[in-house]
Structures are given as structure tokens and as C-alpha cells.
Amino acid sequence: MKxxxxxxxTLxxxxxxxxxxxxxxxxKLGIILEEPDNWQCCGGVYPQGEDEIATKLSSVRALADAKEKGQDLVTLCSACxxxxxxxxxxxxxNETIRLRANNYLKLDSPYQGETNVIHYLEMLRDKVGFxxxxxxVVNPQTDRKIAPYYGCLLLRPGKVMAFDDPEDPRIMEDFIRAIGATPVKYSQRNECCGGYLTLENKKAAQKRAGAVVDSxxxxxxxxxITACPLCLYNLDANVPEGSVPVQYxxxxxxxxxxxxxxx
Amino acid sequence: MSLTNQVTAADILRISGVDASRCMQCGKCSGACPNYDEMDIPPHRFAIMVRQGRITELMESQAIYRCLSCFACSQRCPRNVEPAKLIEAVRLTVIRQKGQNHMKADSIPEKLDEKLPQQAIVSAMRKYSK
Amino acid sequence: MSMNREWTPNIVAFCCNWCSYAGADLAGSGRMNYPANVKIIRIPCSCRLNPMFILRAFQRGADGVILCGCHPGDCHYSTGNYYARRRMTVLFSLLDYMGIERGRTRVEWVSAAEGAKFAATMNDFVKTVTELGENKKLGDLRCKK
Amino acid sequence: MQKIGVFVCWCGSNIAATVDVKAVAEALKSEAGVVFSTDYQYMCSENGQAMIRQAIREHGLTGIVVCSCSPRMHEATFRKTAVSAGLNPYMVEIANIREQCSWIHKDMAEGTEKAIVLARAAVAKLHKNAPLTAGTSPVTKRALVIGGGIAGIQTALDVADAGFEVDIVEKAPTIGGRMAQLDKTFPTLDCSACILTPKMVEAAQHEKINIISYAELDSLSGFVGNFTATIRKKARYIDEDKCTGCGVCTEKCPSRKGLDDFNMKLNKRGAVYIPFAQAIPNVAVIDPEQCLKLRTGKCGLCQKVCSAKAVNFEQKDELIERQYGAIVVATGFKPIDASAFNEYAYNDSPDVVTSLEFERIMNAAGPTKGQLVRPSDREHPHEIVFIQCVGSRCTEDAEKGKPYCSKICCMYTAKHAMLVREKYPDVNVHVFYIDARTPGKNFDEFYRRAVEQYGVDYIKGMVGKVSVEGKKLHVQGSDLLNGEQVHINADMVVLATAIEPDPTARALGTMLTASMDTNDFFTEAHPKLRPVESPTAGVFLSGVAQGPKDIPETVAQAGAAAAKVIGLLCKNELTCNACVAHANEAACNGCSQCERVCPYGAISYEEREIRSPEFRGVRRIAVVNEAVCQGCGACTVTCPSAAMDLKGFTNSQIMSEVDAICR
Incomplete structure (x- = not known):
């Protein structure tokens, strides 16, 4: 599988x-991940404005590149x-966005959303299979009680992300079971940690991160565990000393x- | 520098692609908002104020910088109104105006710590400045 | 039609009595606008539409013809729309072969409850046919006054 | 040559505001064959009809064109007018210049021009019309009611009381439906079972009513007055005639894994069970998914303990074929699946329940014997939160939910809140609502009593999240009137879930060729004037199958549907559709193509002697049974020699319309 x-x-x-x-x-799982030569930063935040075209172009380039290669595009960072x-x-x-983005990029053939974008976790679930x-697994994590943190970006909006039930996700729980550990279900697993606010309003970020870790x-x-560097930072740096550790x-x-x- | 350009509800509709008149004021967005306490204008009021054309008040609000962009409001809205898009559209109409960058590049170094991921800086710059 | 007016297409819509004609009525009672160049002919079922009727319409100068029937599975006569669908597929490929633009003909399923869909469909169809321009290929000059 | 009269209706200002009716009448005067043309304010009024009758007589008209509203509205009216003036009813054509012209166009010139074209098309068609005579068909004097809830029971009782045979087909092992599951009913708080079970018994004992339980409609053919239904009676592995309903088998059954549907799966039951104490028929049924004997061949304990020898593991599904004159759809509803709403922690906590589950918890015959306890630990709750509009009033492009208001939730939530406070004054009750909708007799008074007399805390605003925190349910919602966030640590949360048509309705609609809306509610023949009839003749609608409604409305509609059924079954024969297919014997070559496409089997063949200038001799000719033909026209298009034509919609009639429109 390539x-x-x-x-x-950030990675x-x-x-x-x-x-x-x-x-x-x-x-180890027999998968080849090919990094494109010229990828550019996606910007870390989805530009929601419908008239925002330039800020979407770096993503389109990466998508078009994968289309050229005829490959699915795997991502690891939740934000990307x-x-x-x-x-x-x-x-x-969105016809307008498609038209305007292609007008800018002048690709050999216009990009129309052909590439299949999958998260590493989706790859594990749908391509490898749990x-x-x-x-x-050679070292089953038998004694560990692991709380998966989904955050917002993987799940929402559910119709577009089509990743899992945005209100009742289970992919990370299934992942945790697959590696032999016990998943811990808690209410804040799909509530925001406030990561985007860490620069702008540290207090608010701390409040949210505290609530998540506490839960x-x-x-x-x-x-x-998390898939997002920003969440990891926030759940690590913006919570009291001695809180439950967080890992990728x-x-x-x-x-x-x-x-x-x-x- | 003060806001100079007049922004109308039609501009917000164009930028956000969201028709705020679809909102039935059920308040589920505000009920879902994890940062409600910090929002001087909670999402459901944001929607009705867009509909009423009270854009200037929204542009002067703190809510446009305090929204976490977590999409809980959009996800749970039964009318597919997507308040997060409305908030972003208003923020864009502010930061696109001259001298209205909410976050200045030279203010960043003092906020950095060793572990802070790039993503935090990149996204903050995307969200708060042009 | 006076010559100085801007050209607008003439469109014949065949609607089955049970679903689409009722859908058109619902569009009407809901005051959902669509262009006046759409004229509806009521037929009992979409399967009553003889492909000859469509050819006749084009021959006489129609610019577009649309057939509306009940959704698959919802035909008042159980299976009529399936026959219609197959017949139209054959006819459309013939028209295609003859060089008649695909956009001039259409089959759409509109239920009695879908007034909004009926209006939207007609608006869209008129737009498509307007973009294609006048039907010159099949129009029979002998039929023109 | 026809002598045609044209009558342009103003419909008050409905037509006249966007169509210059005088110009239309004037323009039509120059059409070939038109000898009279006029306009009038309301053609359908008595004066308007008199005008038509007079014109027919004075001008010797052979046909009339009425330019008015949709033929679905007044075609029948004007046909009668024509008949009373001595014309054949099929010499009437309607140009629909209201729904399909004046109402959708704004420009007077445009509207007028189109109205003229539509009128010309009608005139062109009328030129080719011929007088038609409709045949008749007999009426089978028995009704089929699909669904044995309160709607079906009421319809059946009313029809049976008028002296007609009625079969109730119920898919569950007992009749009673949703109402049987309810504890109390609003706004009177009378006990649901106490008012329903006497009706169930009355239906069971009625000599004209035959209850076929644990059964579903398998297939249907025919048409109004003459339906043939095949009913599949599922194997219940119990001989209904022998079982006494003693219940010994249900106690002895060792399997305890089946979920009790009647109690909304809140408790377990045996593989052999009687749904509830007042079930009708009061006989057991074996769930083949759970029965050890049926699955593994071992056990059979119930058979051993049954003194009536009613258990029969060999029983098979049984097909019953029967004729009916009328069919009533009373398939009811179910609450939507709340598992899509985990923002309210429905999947995460057993203490988050739907209103129907709560109904069972409050019911003395329910899984907790009417004790209000938390499903998780059977402890008494002190703080209960009700959330309204769960899955109702959602736009179609939203992620989940239904676009409509489910209508009954505001009232049953007020009822639940009141009952809790009445029985347990120590429990705090909060209701999150968007709008409290209480239009009904004594409804608003009821809701206000909940607030004023029972101290129920109504909070305007929706809940955004319910989190399971230890034993508590943390409810976070917005109080829109106070402009503040509300946090409640509740012991139980009750979701007023939207209701949707029973899942069997979609397939049934297809089988009956009865139209449905996008939400799978059955469509009525006219939303205001024919609310209990389906557009498909002979099919009637009763209860929530047609749209959300409460019990009194359901009973009222059930009675109305029964009245329509009785009106139909009273007739000895029905006038058939006159627009039927007919083969031209001179052109037919007996190829059998038409026979193959006819969905009704209305076409057969006979050897007929032909004496025409071209051919003399015996030939195989298609013959249409006019009582069976429904006039779809499939045969006309499939006929390779254009011998088959449809009366009222002939090839030449439609061609003339096409020509007139494209002129």
C-alpha cells in the first residue's frame, strides 16, 4: 500500500x-508513505470565508499532487x-471556489476534488484494519487505561469530515483496544481544548484544557492520546503540574x- | 485606527455563505459553546444580529476573537446555520481593513515558549491578521 | 410573437397526472415562480409519452422538452415510469446521434409533494435550454408560418 | 367540425390579476371552431355554470373549454355542468391558467400570452375529443385496515358498526399500538389503558371485525372497489385457537435475553411471551431469534408445560388472499432513533431516555412497576431535565433530524413534568424548550398549570451538551431569556424525540401506489378538502400515517376515514374510468406486446373476423377489458403498429396540443 x-x-x-x-x-505495517517534494503549510486553520481563495491554495496544490500520482493523501496532524x-x-x-482556485493555479488539468483524503487513523481502520x-502488536499495552482525545478538528463538521459519528466517535477507542489497552470514555473527549486561543487568550485556553484533562x-x-500537536501542547503546557500525561x-x-x- | 468601511448583512452573507434568516433562535449553539463565558455575544445572538444588520456592533465585539473555532455550534445547529462561519466572516471584515490586525507579528516572540507548536503561530496569524 | 422581443425558448413539459402535474399545481399554489415559456401537457402517466410526441414538438419548433413523472417505485400504475425511463434513454441516444444537444431533453421525477422541486427543475431547464439557444436542427421550416 | 365554447374564469383576482381575461376570451374567438367565448368572475359558481349551460343550448355547442384552475380542482364540476346541458362529460377540456399560469407569473403580458397558448392547446385537443361512456364495476363490501393502533381500531369499529366486514391487519402480536404503551394522556391525565382497552375488546368481540395479528400485507392488486390482498400471517409457533393466554409458558421459558419491545427494550423477556396483560389476541408468541428449540433444537419446555397443547414449532407463515373494496392505512409512527443524538449522552448513559421510554417507566405495568427510578442504578432521581424538539424542526440539510414539528412533544412533556411533580414533589423538574406549542382545546391551560401549579422550571433555550460525570448528568444549556448559561447536575434526562412514520410505511406506499411526501407520511388527495383520502382511489388515511397528530385528532380522522369507506362500500357499483385503452382492429396484428406491459392484465386476445377493404378474414386482435384497464397508456406506446390508443388521451389529441403550443 502506497x-x-x-x-x-509542525510535524x-x-x-x-x-x-x-x-x-x-x-x-512496520507494510505501508509506504511518500512525502511530496514541494508541499506547503496548510495554514493550520481552515479559511471559512467563501471568498478566501489564496489561503486555500496550498492545500489544493497538495491535493492536486496526490491526484497526479493517483494516490490517496494521508495526513497525521488533525489540523492539516x-x-x-x-x-x-x-x-x-463549491463551484465558485473551484473555478477561482483553478484560475489561480493553472494546473495541467483542473482539480475538482478527486483526491481521497484520509487520516492516519482512518488508514489504520479502513485500509489496514484494526x-x-x-x-x-508485539507489546500489547495491557495494563493501560487510555483516554482518547478527539478534540474538534477530526470530527466536525461531521458531514464534511465523514470521519466518525461526531457526537459518539469510536475510532480511537477501537484503536486503543487493538493495541491491547483499555479505552476510557469521558465526556469531554470531543469538546474543544481551546488550543487556537493559546496565544490570544491563554487563560481561556487553560480553562478549557483543564476541563478536558480533569474529565x-x-x-x-x-x-x-491525541492526533493534534496543538491539543498536545495545550493539554500538556496549559494544565496544572502532575496532570495525566498526554502523548501522540x-x-x-x-x-x-x-x-x-x-x- | 477605527473601522472605516461599512459592512452590511449582505457582505456577511457573501463571505460566509450562511443565510442567518434560517436561524430559529433555539439557542443550541450557545448551549453547546464551550467558551460561552468569554463570549460577549454568544452564537445565537450573533446569528440574529447578522439578520438584523447590526454588523458594526459585531465588528466591535470581543466574541470574534474569542470563538474557539471548534465548530460545536455548527455541528449541533438543527438548521445548518453554521454560526462559526458568521463569526469568521465578521472577523474577516475587520482584519481586512487597514490597520485592524488583531495580532501583530512583532508581539509574538514574547508569547513563545519552547514547546509551542508552529501550528499555534501559523493559525493565530491566519485568524487574527492579514 | 413579435420580432423585436428578446428570444426566449419554447418549452413543452409532459407531466404525469398523479405526481408531477400535482407537483406543478403545488408550485402554483405556493407561488413558486418559473418562466412562462414552460407549457405543460397533462398525460395520465409518464409511460403514455410516445417518443413521437417529443420529435413532433421539436419539429414544430420547441426548443426543449421535459418529461416529469413519479419517482421510481412510486408510479401510480406501479411500473409506468420504468417504461418511460427506458424509452427515453433510447430516444435520447438517438437524438444525441442526430446532433441534438443533450440538454434539450430531460427526464425528472417530481412527486405531488415537491412543488419547490418542480419550480427549481423548470428554472434550471429553461436556463440550460436558453444557453443552448434556438433549436434549429430539428425545426421543420415547413411548419413555420 | 366542432362548435366550441370558451369560458375564461377570473377566479376573483386569482387569475384576473396577472392574466387579462378579456383579452384571452377575445383572442380565442378567432380560433377555428370557437363559436362562443366569454369571461366571468367565478365560472364554478352557480351563475357561472348557468352561463355555461345557457351557452351550450343557445349556440348548440359540441364541446367546451374552461380556462380556470387546475382540472384536479374543478374538472368534475364542469363535466357535471356539461351533462346537465346535454353534453357528454368528456367533451370538456380545462386550460389550467391559475396554478400553471397566473399564480406563478408576475407580468400581465407574459401571463396573458401564456394563458392564450394554454387555451388554444385545450381547444386543439377538444377538436379531437369524442364522447366517452364509462363502464361500471362491482364493489366488494369489505374493508381492509392496515394497522391496529387507536386509528385502525376506531376506523374498523365505525365501518363495522355500519354493517360492513372489516379485517384489521396488525404487524405486532397484539393490537393496541402506541397508545397501549402510554401511561396517561394529555390534557385530561386520564389513564391511556383505561380508555383504550375497552375499544380493543369491542373490536375483538365485534362480529364484523376480524383481527389478523402478527401479519403484514404481502402484495396487492386491483383497484378501488376490487382490491385483492395477500396477507402474510407470520408463524407465531402458537395455535391461536388453542392458547388460553394462561402465561405458564412465558414463566417457564429459560431464555431471558430477548428485549421487551412493548417496554421500549428497557427490560428482558422470555423467548415466548405475551406482549402485555391486556393483549388482544391474548395469546403467546415465540420469538424465533431467541427460542432455544427453534435455534438449536433443544429445550421445548413451553410445549411440555402447555396444558392446552397450543405450542407448535412446525408452524409456518400463512398466506391469506382476500378481496376488499377499500383499504385504510393506519400504520402510525415510531419515535426516531435517539442514538444519533449523543450530544445528549443517549448512548453514554442509560439514565438518558426518550419520552416513550419514560412513559414506560412511569407506567404501573412497566418495567419498574411505575416507580420513578433511574435505569442505571434503580435509585430515585431528584433532578430531572426534559429536552424538547430532539430531532424535530431540523432543516433538510442539517446533519440529522426531521424538518417538521412533531406536534405532540410540547404537550406530552408538560404531562410528564406534571406527573413527576404530582407523584414526587421532592423532584426538581426542568424543561428546555424552543417554543411551547399548545394550540388545542385546554392545551395552553394544561401547560400553564405545569408552570404555575406544579412549579415546573421552563427554560427557553436548547441544551448543547449532556456530559456523564460520575453518577450525574451534567446538562449545559442556554437560557435565552436571561442571557446566561445554565448548568444542571441532573439524575435523569428525558429526550422528547421527534416522531416519524412507521418504517413499514414506505414499502406499503409503493404496494398501494399511494403517494407519500419526502418524510414518508402519506399524502392526502387534497390538503384541505380531502384530508383522509389518498390520491389513489379506494385508499384512505387514518392517524399519524398521514402526519403528526395527537389522540383526539387521530380518533376524529379515523372516524372521517370510516365515513369515506362507508360511503364507498354503500355503493353497489362504481363508475369506471372512461379513459381506457382501445385497440384499432384494422391495425392490430396480435403481436402481444401490449399484453406484456399491462400492469393490470387487462388485455387479452380474440380471434375476430375482419372485413375491411384491405383485409378479409380472421385475425388475432387485442381486446381491452374496460373494467380492469386503469388508463396508464403503457400499451399505446409499446404497440409497434400504433393500433392501441388511449381514449381521452389519444395520440392525435396530444399531438394537437403539442402543435398548438409550438405554433
Whole structure:
């Protein structure tokens, strides 16, 4: 299985772990992730304005590149995934955006949303299969009680992201079961951690992050996992000392697949 | 610098693609808003004020910078009104005006810490400045 | 029609009595506008539409012909719209072969409850046919006054 | 040559505001064959009709064109007018210049021009009309009622009381429907079972009513007055005639995994069960999914303990074929699936329940014997939150939910709130609502009593999130009147879920060729004037199958549907459709194509002696049974030699209309 792989800005710098572990695990699972040469930062936030075209172009380039290669486009960072999937949806559904973006880009053939954007977790669920993942686990995380943190960007808006039930997701719980651990369900798993506000209004971000971590702790978690560098930062740096630790899901996956030490 | 350009409800409709008259004022968006306490204008009022054309008040509100962009309001809205898009559209009409960048690039270094991901800076600049 | 007026297409709409004609009535009672160049002919069922009627309309100078019937599975006569669908598929490929633009003919399913859909369909069809311009290929000059 | 009269109606200002009616009447005067043309304010009025009758007589008209509203509205009226002046009713054509012209156009010139074209098309068609005579068909004097809830029961009782046989087909093992599940009814708070069960018993004992329970309509053919239905009676593995309803088997059954549908799956039941104490028929049924004997061949305990020898594991589905003159759809509703609404933690906590589940919890015959306890730990709740409009009033492009108001939720929520406060004054009750909709007799008074007398805390605004926090349910919602966020730590949350048509309705609609709206509610023949009839003749609508309604409205509609059924069954014969197919014997070559496409089997063949200038001899000719033909016209198009034509919609009539429009 070969995929185009869009790492995004943060995975190249502050979230190298998310990226490195993700690649190692993919390799172990027999998946080839090909990083395009010239990808550009997606901007980290989906430009909701319908007249915002320039800010959508970097995503369109990555999408068009994957189309040329005839590959699905895999993302790992929740924010990149959100931006790419929504821009892709615009290119498919919104005639004006499609027309204007193509006018700017002047591609060999106009891009019309043909590429299939999938998150690494979707790849594990739909392409690898959690059953097969389970078989590949060498260090089952048996004693761990893990609280998955979905946040907002993976799930919403549900109609566009088509990732999981936005109010009752289970993909990360299934993932946790596949690596042998016990998932912990808690109410704030799909409520926002306030990450986007960390620069603008740190207090608000702390309040939200505190509520999320608190909820996971109350539910008895000893570890939280996430797919988003911003959430990870927020749930780590903006909560009281000694709170339940948070990791990228790829890190615990690497541990389970026995490839963590290779880093 | 003060806001100079007049913005109308029609501009917000054009930018957001959202018809605020579809809102039935059920308040589920506000009920869902995780940052309600910080929002001087909660999402359901945002929708009705757009419909009433009270855009200037919205442009002067704090809510446009305090929205978490978590889409809980849009997700749970039974009328598919998408308040998050309305809020973003109003914010855009502000920061697109000269001298209205809410976040200035030179203010960033002091806010940085070692672990802060790029994404936080990139997205904040996207959201709050042009 | 006076010559100095801007050209507008002439469109014949065949509507089945049970669903689409009722849908058109509902569009009317709901005051949902669509252009006046759409003229409806009532037929009992979409399967009553003989392909000859469509050819006749084009021959006499219609610019577009649309057939509306009940949704598949909802035909008042159980299966009539399935026959209509097949017949139209054959006819449309013939018209295509003859060089008649695909946009001039259309089949649409409109239920008795879908007044809004009826109006939207007619608006869209008129737009498409207007863009295609006058039907010159099949129009029979002998029929013109 | 026809002598045609044209009558242009103003319909008050409905037509006259956008169509210059005088200009239309004037323009039509120059059409070939038109000898008289006029306009009038209301053609359908007595004066208007008199004008038509007079013109027919004075000018010796052979046909008339009325330019007015839709033929679906007044075609029958004007046909009668024509008949009273001595014309054949099929010598009338309607030009629809209201629904399809004046109401949708704004420009007078445009509207007038189109009205003239439509009128010309009608005149052109009328030139080719020929007098038609409709045949008659007999009426089977028995009605079929599909659905045995309060709607079906009431319709059946009313029809049976008028002396006609009625069969009720109910898909569940017992009649009673949703009303049987309710505890109390608004706005009187009388006990639902106490008012329903006497009706159930009356239906069961009525000599004209035959209840076919645990059965569904399998197929249907025929037409008004002459339907043939095949009913599939599902195997219940119990001989209904032998079972005494003693219930010994239900106690002994070792399987305890089946979920009790009657109690909204809140508790378990055995594989053999009687849905509830007052079930009719009061006989057991075996759930084949759960029965050990049927699944594994081992067990059979019920058979051993049954003293009546009623258990029969060999029982098979049974098909019953029967004739009916009329069919009543009374398939009712179900609450929508609340599992899509996990923002209210419906999947996360058993203490979040739907209103119908709550109804069972409050019911003395329910899983908690009427004790208000939390399903999770059976503890008494102190704080209950009701959330209204769950899944109602959602736009069609929203992620989930129904676009309509479910109509009954405001009232049953007020009822629940009141009952809780009445029985347990220590419980705090909060109701989150968007609008409290209480239009009905004594409805608003009822709702105000909940607020004023019972101290129910009504909060205008919706809940955005319910979180499970330990044993509590944290409810976060917006109080729109106070402009503040409300946080309540509740013990139970009750969701007033939207209602939707029973899932069997869609397939049934197809089988009956009865039209439905996009929400799968059955469409009425006219939304105001024919609210209990389907557009398909002989099919009638009763209860929520047609749209959300409460019990009194359902009963009223059930009675209305019964009146329509009685009106039909009283007749000995019905006038058939005169617009039927007919084969031209000179052109027919007996190829059998038409026979194959006819959905009614109305076409057969006979050897007929032909004496025409071209051919003399015996030939195989298609013959249409006019009593069976419904006039769809499928045969006319399929006929390779154009021998088959449809009266009233002949090839030449439609061609003439096309020509007139394209002129």
C-alpha cells in the first residue's frame, strides 16, 4: 500500500515524534508513505470565508499532487487533516471556489476534488484494519487505561469530515483496544481544548484544557492520546503540574508495535 | 485606527455563505459553546444580529476573537446555520481593513515558549491578521 | 410573437397526472415562480409519452422538452415510469446521434409533494435550454408560418 | 367540425390579476371552431355554470373549454355542468391558467400570452375529443385496515358498526399500538389503558371485525372497489385457537435475553411471551431469534408445560388472499432513533431516555412497576431535565433530524413534568424548550398549570451538551431569556424525540401506489378538502400515517376515514374510468406486446373476423377489458403498429396540443 503523505509544518519541527513514530509504524505495517517534494503549510486553520481563495491554495496544490500520482493523501496532524479535507470538499462542491482556485493555479488539468483524503487513523481502520493491527502488536499495552482525545478538528463538521459519528466517535477507542489497552470514555473527549486561543487568550485556553484533562482523570485514565500537536501542547503546557500525561497516538502505537526503540 | 468601511448583512452573507434568516433562535449553539463565558455575544445572538444588520456592533465585539473555532455550534445547529462561519466572516471584515490586525507579528516572540507548536503561530496569524 | 422581443425558448413539459402535474399545481399554489415559456401537457402517466410526441414538438419548433413523472417505485400504475425511463434513454441516444444537444431533453421525477422541486427543475431547464439557444436542427421550416 | 365554447374564469383576482381575461376570451374567438367565448368572475359558481349551460343550448355547442384552475380542482364540476346541458362529460377540456399560469407569473403580458397558448392547446385537443361512456364495476363490501393502533381500531369499529366486514391487519402480536404503551394522556391525565382497552375488546368481540395479528400485507392488486390482498400471517409457533393466554409458558421459558419491545427494550423477556396483560389476541408468541428449540433444537419446555397443547414449532407463515373494496392505512409512527443524538449522552448513559421510554417507566405495568427510578442504578432521581424538539424542526440539510414539528412533544412533556411533580414533589423538574406549542382545546391551560401549579422550571433555550460525570448528568444549556448559561447536575434526562412514520410505511406506499411526501407520511388527495383520502382511489388515511397528530385528532380522522369507506362500500357499483385503452382492429396484428406491459392484465386476445377493404378474414386482435384497464397508456406506446390508443388521451389529441403550443 502506497500513499501520499502530508506531514505539515509542525510535524517537521515541534511535533517530530508524531511524524517519526507514524512513519516507523507505517513501515512496520507494510505501508509506504511518500512525502511530496514541494508541499506547503496548510495554514493550520481552515479559511471559512467563501471568498478566501489564496489561503486555500496550498492545500489544493497538495491535493492536486496526490491526484497526479493517483494516490490517496494521508495526513497525521488533525489540523492539516481538517484543512485539507474541507478544502477538498470545497473543490468538489463549491463551484465558485473551484473555478477561482483553478484560475489561480493553472494546473495541467483542473482539480475538482478527486483526491481521497484520509487520516492516519482512518488508514489504520479502513485500509489496514484494526484486526490486522491487533495481530501486528508485539507489546500489547495491557495494563493501560487510555483516554482518547478527539478534540474538534477530526470530527466536525461531521458531514464534511465523514470521519466518525461526531457526537459518539469510536475510532480511537477501537484503536486503543487493538493495541491491547483499555479505552476510557469521558465526556469531554470531543469538546474543544481551546488550543487556537493559546496565544490570544491563554487563560481561556487553560480553562478549557483543564476541563478536558480533569474529565479524563475523573474517568480514571492514566494516559491521554491525541492526533493534534496543538491539543498536545495545550493539554500538556496549559494544565496544572502532575496532570495525566498526554502523548501522540503514534507514540503508543510505536510502543505496541515494538518500533519505539529504533528512534 | 477605527473601522472605516461599512459592512452590511449582505457582505456577511457573501463571505460566509450562511443565510442567518434560517436561524430559529433555539439557542443550541450557545448551549453547546464551550467558551460561552468569554463570549460577549454568544452564537445565537450573533446569528440574529447578522439578520438584523447590526454588523458594526459585531465588528466591535470581543466574541470574534474569542470563538474557539471548534465548530460545536455548527455541528449541533438543527438548521445548518453554521454560526462559526458568521463569526469568521465578521472577523474577516475587520482584519481586512487597514490597520485592524488583531495580532501583530512583532508581539509574538514574547508569547513563545519552547514547546509551542508552529501550528499555534501559523493559525493565530491566519485568524487574527492579514 | 413579435420580432423585436428578446428570444426566449419554447418549452413543452409532459407531466404525469398523479405526481408531477400535482407537483406543478403545488408550485402554483405556493407561488413558486418559473418562466412562462414552460407549457405543460397533462398525460395520465409518464409511460403514455410516445417518443413521437417529443420529435413532433421539436419539429414544430420547441426548443426543449421535459418529461416529469413519479419517482421510481412510486408510479401510480406501479411500473409506468420504468417504461418511460427506458424509452427515453433510447430516444435520447438517438437524438444525441442526430446532433441534438443533450440538454434539450430531460427526464425528472417530481412527486405531488415537491412543488419547490418542480419550480427549481423548470428554472434550471429553461436556463440550460436558453444557453443552448434556438433549436434549429430539428425545426421543420415547413411548419413555420 | 366542432362548435366550441370558451369560458375564461377570473377566479376573483386569482387569475384576473396577472392574466387579462378579456383579452384571452377575445383572442380565442378567432380560433377555428370557437363559436362562443366569454369571461366571468367565478365560472364554478352557480351563475357561472348557468352561463355555461345557457351557452351550450343557445349556440348548440359540441364541446367546451374552461380556462380556470387546475382540472384536479374543478374538472368534475364542469363535466357535471356539461351533462346537465346535454353534453357528454368528456367533451370538456380545462386550460389550467391559475396554478400553471397566473399564480406563478408576475407580468400581465407574459401571463396573458401564456394563458392564450394554454387555451388554444385545450381547444386543439377538444377538436379531437369524442364522447366517452364509462363502464361500471362491482364493489366488494369489505374493508381492509392496515394497522391496529387507536386509528385502525376506531376506523374498523365505525365501518363495522355500519354493517360492513372489516379485517384489521396488525404487524405486532397484539393490537393496541402506541397508545397501549402510554401511561396517561394529555390534557385530561386520564389513564391511556383505561380508555383504550375497552375499544380493543369491542373490536375483538365485534362480529364484523376480524383481527389478523402478527401479519403484514404481502402484495396487492386491483383497484378501488376490487382490491385483492395477500396477507402474510407470520408463524407465531402458537395455535391461536388453542392458547388460553394462561402465561405458564412465558414463566417457564429459560431464555431471558430477548428485549421487551412493548417496554421500549428497557427490560428482558422470555423467548415466548405475551406482549402485555391486556393483549388482544391474548395469546403467546415465540420469538424465533431467541427460542432455544427453534435455534438449536433443544429445550421445548413451553410445549411440555402447555396444558392446552397450543405450542407448535412446525408452524409456518400463512398466506391469506382476500378481496376488499377499500383499504385504510393506519400504520402510525415510531419515535426516531435517539442514538444519533449523543450530544445528549443517549448512548453514554442509560439514565438518558426518550419520552416513550419514560412513559414506560412511569407506567404501573412497566418495567419498574411505575416507580420513578433511574435505569442505571434503580435509585430515585431528584433532578430531572426534559429536552424538547430532539430531532424535530431540523432543516433538510442539517446533519440529522426531521424538518417538521412533531406536534405532540410540547404537550406530552408538560404531562410528564406534571406527573413527576404530582407523584414526587421532592423532584426538581426542568424543561428546555424552543417554543411551547399548545394550540388545542385546554392545551395552553394544561401547560400553564405545569408552570404555575406544579412549579415546573421552563427554560427557553436548547441544551448543547449532556456530559456523564460520575453518577450525574451534567446538562449545559442556554437560557435565552436571561442571557446566561445554565448548568444542571441532573439524575435523569428525558429526550422528547421527534416522531416519524412507521418504517413499514414506505414499502406499503409503493404496494398501494399511494403517494407519500419526502418524510414518508402519506399524502392526502387534497390538503384541505380531502384530508383522509389518498390520491389513489379506494385508499384512505387514518392517524399519524398521514402526519403528526395527537389522540383526539387521530380518533376524529379515523372516524372521517370510516365515513369515506362507508360511503364507498354503500355503493353497489362504481363508475369506471372512461379513459381506457382501445385497440384499432384494422391495425392490430396480435403481436402481444401490449399484453406484456399491462400492469393490470387487462388485455387479452380474440380471434375476430375482419372485413375491411384491405383485409378479409380472421385475425388475432387485442381486446381491452374496460373494467380492469386503469388508463396508464403503457400499451399505446409499446404497440409497434400504433393500433392501441388511449381514449381521452389519444395520440392525435396530444399531438394537437403539442402543435398548438409550438405554433
Amino acid at each position: 500513499y501520499s503523505y502530508y506531514p505539515g509544518c 517537521k519541527t515541534k511535533a517530530k515524534d508524531l511524524d517519526r513514530y507514524g512513519r516507523l509504524c507505517a513501515e 487533516h481538517h484543512v485539507l479535507k474541507r478544502v477538498n470538499h470545497d473543490m468538489k462542491q 484486526d490486522n493491527l491487533k495481530k501486528a 479524563a482523570e475523573q474517568a480514571g485514565a492514566d494516559l491521554m 497516538f503514534t507514540e503508543i502505537l510505536a510502543e505496541a508495535l515494538g518500533v519505539k526503540e529504533e528512534v
